[in-house]
Amino acid sequence: MDDKTGDKEGITRRGFLGMASLWAVILSSLTLLAGIFRMSKADVYYEKSRRFKIGRPENFPVGTVKKLDDKRVFIFSDNDGLYAVSSVCTHLGCIVNAVDWGFQCPCHGSKFNRDGRVISGPAPRNLPWFKISRHVDGSLVVDAGREIRTGTKFRV
Amino acid sequence: MNRSGMDKFKENLKNIRASFAASLLRTKRPISGRSRAAVMLNNFFLHIQGVRTNINTLRPSYTFGLGLVSLFLLFFTTISGILLMIYYSPSTGEAYNTVKDITYVVFAGSLMRNVHKWAGEGMIIFVMLHMARVFYTGSYSRPREFNWLVGIMLLILTFVLNLSGYMLPWDQLSYWALVIVSNIIQSSKELTDALGITPYFDIGGMAKEFFLGGTVPGKATLIRVYFLHIMLLPILLFIFLGVHFWRIRKDGGLSRPAGSAEKSVFSWPDLLRAETAVFMLCLAGVLVYSFYVDAPLREMANPLIPENPAKAPWYFLGLQEMVSYSAFMGGIVAPGLAILGLALIPYLDREDGHAGIWFSGRQGKITALQSMFAGAAVLAGLLAFVIRFGWFRNWWPDVPQILIIMVNPAGIWVAFVALWSLRVIKKTGSTRMGAIALFTMFLVGYVMLTYVGTELRGPNWEFYWLKSQWPMH
Numbered sequence: 200m201d202d203k204t205g206d207k208e209g210i211t212r213r214g215f216l217g218m219a220s221l222w223a224v225i226l227s228s229l230t231l232l233a234g235i236f237r238m239s240k241a242d243v244y245y246e247k248s249r250r251f252k253i254g255r256p257e258n259f260p261v262g263t264v265k266k267l268d269d270k271r272v273f274i275f276s277d278n279d280g281l282y283a284v285s286s287v288c289t290h291l292g293c294i295v296n297a298v299d300w301g302f303q304c305p306c307h308g309s310k311f312n313r314d315g316r317v318i319s320g321p322a323p324r325n326l327p328w329f330k331i332s333r334h335v336d337g338s339l340v341v342d343a344g345r346e347i348r349t350g351t352k353f354r355v
Numbered sequence: 356m357n358r359s360g361m362d363k364f365k366e367n368l369k370n371i372r373a374s375f376a377a378s379l380l381r382t383k384r385p386i387s388g389r390s391r392a393a394v395m396l397n398n399f400f401l402h403i404q405g406v407r408t409n410i411n412t413l414r415p416s417y418t419f420g421l422g423l424v425s426l427f428l429l430f431f432t433t434i435s436g437i438l439l440m441i442y443y444s445p446s447t448g449e450a451y452n453t454v455k456d457i458t459y460v461v462f463a464g465s466l467m468r469n470v471h472k473w474a475g476e477g478m479i480i481f482v483m484l485h486m487a488r489v490f491y492t493g494s495y496s497r498p499r500e501f502n503w504l505v506g507i508m509l510l511i512l513t514f515v516l517n518l519s520g521y522m523l524p525w526d527q528l529s530y531w532a533l534v535i536v537s538n539i540i541q542s543s544k545e546l547t548d549a550l551g552i553t554p555y556f557d558i559g560g561m562a563k564e565f566f567l568g569g570t571v572p573g574k575a576t577l578i579r580v581y582f583l584h585i586m587l588l589p590i591l592l593f594i595f596l597g598v599h600f601w602r603i604r605k606d607g608g609l610s611r612p613a614g615s616a617e618k619s620v621f622s623w624p625d626l627l628r629a630e631t632a633v634f635m636l637c638l639a640g641v642l643v644y645s646f647y648v649d650a651p652l653r654e655m656a657n658p659l660i661p662e663n664p665a666k667a668p669w670y671f672l673g674l675q676e677m678v679s680y681s682a683f684m685g686g687i688v689a690p691g692l693a694i695l696g697l698a699l700i701p702y703l704d705r706e707d708g709h710a711g712i713w714f715s716g717r718q719g720k721i722t723a724l725q726s727m728f729a730g731a732a733v734l735a736g737l738l739a740f741v742i743r744f745g746w747f748r749n750w751w752p753d754v755p756q757i758l759i760i761m762v763n764p765a766g767i768w769v770a771f772v773a774l775w776s777l778r779v780i781k782k783t784g785s786t787r788m789g790a791i792a793l794f795t796m797f798l799v800g801y802v803m804l805t806y807v808g809t810e811l812r813g814p815n816w817e818f819y820w821l822k823s824q825w826p827m828h
């Protein structure tokens with residue numbers, strides 16, 4: 200019955216309305232789905248801050264390494280200054296151990312040299328170095344959210 | 356004729372057993388052909404099955420009852436799981452203590468926990484065996500292709516359900532498995548990093564946050580995993596299972612050799628008797644095993660100290676072995692390709708006439724054996740090589756990650772399996788033989804990698820022939 204109108208060039212009114220409502224259904228369902236997924240990501244995470252104080256420089260005499268377990272960093276101190284190296288393996292997130300020649304991951308055997316560069320194993324990246332700065336009260340602050348170039352040390 | 360009300364009452368009381376049975380079965384005693392048909396048709400639980408069953412279906416050496424065993428194990432996990440829910444509390448502070456209570460102070464709690472654990476892990480073994488039975492009897496061919504796909508979904512759900520359950524006790528095993536899994540989810544970062552586009556499009560990081568409900572495993576994560584384990588995944592599993600059984604009926608019952616005698620018997624009592632026997636065996640097996648073997652419970656989760664070696668649950672250790680070369684290839688691409696390959700089997704092998712015959716005859720047996728030995732030899736050689744000599748990064752520490760993503764043991768193994776299967780197709784001129792090669796090597800790979808990951812890997816994921824050689828701390 201509509202065949203005649205369908206033969207005409209372009210699109211019929213009925214066809215247009217049909218397609219329009221179909222797309223309205225598809226688009227609104229997709230929006231709904233996106234909203235559902237977005238809902239699963241809260242705007243605020245009640246997690247520990249990635250910036251933390253580690254105390255005064257005197258606590259880190261030259262030539263020492265301190266492992267701050269709960270912060271997941273190593274703080275090294277040598278003649279050129281202080282630096283913070285992450286202790287989280289870049290492979291799948293285990294905590295690496297410090298050994299004479301560098302770092303060893305217990306999970307799948309990644310090895311890093313003393314600068315945190317990967318020397319073997321599956322880890323795809325070097326252990327990141329984090330930015331160290333000084334608070335006005337004199338204590339040092341590590342920002343685990345900011346990676347810096349390997350080799351940049353903080354002069355006290 | 357003039358019976359008193361009291362007489363009627365007494366008579367009803369006397370007949371109560373028969374009249375209740377009749378109301379339950381909606382028919383007379385199932386002793387004639389007619390009433391045996393009626394009892395199957397008229398009962399909600401029984402009408403899922405046919406009135407008559409082909410005798411091939413009842414041959415123990417055809418199905419080995421493996422699908423049924425999977426189903427009954429699922430029943431046991433469901434019931435024991437509901438009982439565990441009475442005490443379990445999914446909060447990071449409480450979870451571990453409630454599981455400990457279940458294990459040590461609740462009456463029969465430890466038994467229920469064991470039943471839940473072993474029946475659940477048993478499902479992995481029996482679902483895989485069931486899949487192998489379906490495969491080697493060629494039961495995926497027309498018209499059962501779709502049910503094979505439904506089966507693959509059931510397989511995935513079985514794995515994910517087990518994994519999510521593993522994380523609930525919030526002990527060291529749970530926590531470090533969670534860390535590893537969430538980073539595998541994140542591992543496409545390896546690729547975006549290598550391409551240098553992570554700052555603009557960090558799909559791995561987004562997926563990880565979606566799963567963890569944060570950037571590190573914590574409160575939000577445990578609730579998410581709990582929700583998956585007790586709601587979403589079971590609901591999906593039961594829906595797919597409903598479709599699975601419905602399709603078995605619609606596809607004409609179980610497969611059988613073409614032209615075999617169309618001899619059938621009444622389902623009541625022959626089929627039901629066989630099913631009850633399998634049920635009793637399953638129940639006995641699970642109870643005895645659970646009585647003697649306890650589900651492990653380590654110390655409470657400690658985010659500061661990883662277990663060494665930090666291992667995923669055993670059924671994922673094959674994956675972990677592959678992951679220990681490249682997280683992205685071993686954890687996402689290789690298993691993804693394996694699942695895709697399995698799913699496509701019925702659509703790429705459309706040869707009819709094989710259904711119902713184990714290995715499709717002599718040639719299939721030979722192909723399966725050859726593939727098994729070739730696969731085992733190549734995989735053992737590959738593993739021996741990397742265990743002895745390491746991989747690219749051990750030789751050239753500065754090798755770009757993209758090269759390792761593209762060339763690594765997991766990828767080489769997948770490529771070998773694909774090429775070998777194609778070669779079999781070419782040599783035999785049969786896609787069914789190619790499928791047999793592919794599937795056999797999938798099983799060989801799963802079993803061997805799992806064995807290496809479970810038994811031969813010790814602290815720092817180093818290689819040891821025996822657990823007794825592990826250095827002690």
Ligand code: HEM
Pocket residue numbers: 418420421422423424425426429482485486489494495499502503504505506507509510513596599603608609610611
């Ligand atoms: C939760 C997991 C599963 C359960 C409870 C289950 C249950 C069953 C049952 C009870 C049967 C009847 C025959 C028998 O016992 O062997 C069956 C048949 C079948 N299953 Fe499954 N199954 C599961 C997973 C799978 C998987 C992983 C596959 C394959 C990828 C699969 C594919 C099939 C096919 C194709 C049939 C029909 C076999 C034939 O016609 O001979 N199922 N399943």
Ligand code: FES
Pocket residue numbers: 288289290291292293304305306307308309320321322
């Ligand atoms: S997590 Fe460190 S090697 Fe895998």
